[in-house]
Amino acid sequence: xxEVLQVQVRHPGIALTDKERRLVDSLVQxxxxxxxxRRLTRPFRVRRACxxxxxxxxxxDVIVEDGLTNDEAQLIMHDLAEDIRQTLEACDILAQDVLLxxxx
Numbered sequence: 104x105x106e107v108l109q110v111q112v113r114h115p116g117i118a119l120t121d122k123e124r125r126l127v128d129s130l131v132q133x134x135x136x137x138x139x140x141r142r143l144t145r146p147f148r149v150r151r152a153c154x155x156x157x158x159x160x161x162x163x164d165v166i167v168e169d170g171l172t173n174d175e176a177q178l179i180m181h182d183l184a185e186d187i188r189q190t191l192e193a194c195d196i197l198a199q200d201v202l203l204x205x206x207x
Contacts, residue, residue, distance in 0.1 A: 104170035108180060109152070109204040110135060112161040112187065115196045124160060127196065131161045134186050142179055145169045176205045 112131060119127070128151065135149045145167055152162040171179070180203040187201050 105173060105176040105205040106167060106170045107206040108135075108165040108167075108171075108176060108183075109206060110161065110163045110165065110183065110187070111159055111202040111204070112191070113202070114158055114160040117196075119160075127191065127194070128161050128163075130190055130194075131187055132163060134190060135163060135165050135183060138179055138182050138186065139165055139167070142175065142182075143167065143171075171205075173205075180205065 110131060112127070132149055132151070139147050139149070146169075147165060147167045149163060149165050152164050154160070154162045184201050184203055191197070191201075
């Protein structure tokens with residue numbers, strides 16, 4: 104069972120203002136909420152985790168109370184990664200470095 108999905112987006116290497124960083128963080132959080140709510144009926148929450156590296160732009164945890172099966176986690180992670188990449192590319196940020204980690 105997977106209880107936490109961690110979503111990390113590497114910094115694109117271009118100078119972003121604080122407002123742009125917050126916007127990207129909010130976009131990623133909304134995408135996470137959308138995909139998890141669409142797939143699950145169980146309670147969950149999305150929280151910002153500490154960005155502890157200069158190489159990270161976004162670090163968020165999706166916590167599912169009753170856990171996910173591995174199949175559910177893989178399906179959600181695939182959709183999340185694809186949607187985050189497309190959204191960030193529309194904002195002129197190349198997001199080839201979207202990392203999703205599942206934790207038991």
